[in-house]
Amino acid sequence: MAKADCVIKGGLVVSGEGIARADVLVGGGKIQQVGSNLKAPKAIDASGKYVLPGIIDAHNHPVYADKLDTFSLAAAHGGVTTIIPFFGNFASWGTPGKTSEVIKRMIEEGERISYLDFAIHAAFVAEDDIKVEVPKLMKMGIPSFKMFMTYPRRGMMMPDEKMLAAMALAAGEGGMAMVHAENGYGIDYLVDKFTAEGKVSREYFMPSQPNVLEVEAVHRAVAYAALTDCPLYLVHLSAREIPEIVRQMKQGGQRIYGETCPQYLSLTNQAVLERGALGKVGPPLREKEDNEAIWRGLASHIIDTVASDSCNVKAEQKEWGGASRDSIASSPARKPSGNIFEARFGAPSVEQMLQVVYHDGVNGGRITLPRLVQTMCENPAKIFGLYPKKGVIQTGADADIVVFDPAVRCTINADKMHGNADYTLFEGKEVLGAPMFSMQRGEVLIEGGEIRRKQGNARFLPGNRDTAAYARNGYPVA
Ligand SMILES: [Zn+2]
Known part of the structure; x- marks a missing residue:
């Protein structure tokens, strides 16, 4: 065993099982021991603080105002240590080309510019040659394939027959499907109808993307996954009806995982009414009853993960629909249309995710801190084949650790953010609790509010399909 480098002393170490006072000994980039009275040349005092596994953000899009450099910087400041972005053949993301080639480029770029270790999900569009791409991507360590059931007019929607074929291929190779479950034809019908009636202001956004279209798409995706025996991960669940559907399917034995995001737990359509285009996300921000139903789904182990779905954009990009960082630089500012x-x-939400979920969830009495660690650390690591290297504080795991002070009061404010996003929908929100220190593989990431790690030390993490939660001998998800 390598010599111990440091010990995180006297904190309350949190796992999905519970909370216990312990020291954490770190050496050679790994956790060497968790116990009492441990000693090392350097000690980090964590008394009165929680010691959490580094947060894993399993859903994000570092393709707009940020690339992996500034996106991972913002994430690191929010207590995240591992990110799993989506990449694919999307002109609108600034990455046209075969999905496997786009991802190969992104792995190279990420190892050069990211501050944080990263895995990758593939995102498919209709034109992808999935027969070639699925096996190729599996060999590259990409076992998760996302498909959109919406945005047909933006060329992003996967036709049903191709989605079925992709699920069958993924299942055959030991991979999993992920879907954005909203019925895109239904949304376009309503958008056209409102537009024809001249109803294009902010109050028509939520009614144009109603719950029933998420309910329908979840049912359809679940049925296709059952037909093809494909494990299915439902991203960013938002509608109040969904937890009950997912509960029934899980109890029936189907390998289904549910994800939600801080914005579907803690924000409502009020944000759109107040801030217009800045609050436009898909699925839409809904109502308080939806938030509370999703919280209950999270607390009762129906929804498995919380991820950010962070699209770090600038306010001006939101108004006129500008795409990548490079295209913003070359486009003259346009006037918002008001449509x-x-x-x-x-x-953007990655930097606020941990604080918001901790405050509204744990301080708010909706989930326990061990449940937060399950849904933001352990479960994403288990589902995507990164466990037990990531997601847990135990002997032999990577030393990815966050020290969280539950007594620090903060007001969330866009001026304090890192990265290129210049607004937050959580502006002005008061939260109790903040990440104070973090490390990855024993290397200090954030200390004293500053990034300490240099770019070029992050690693690509291939997803291990044999240990993924959905694999036959994989880890069950709590
Ligand atoms: Zn997304």
């Missing part, structure tokens, strides 16, 4: 349907989807 909510012309604004772009997506909002």
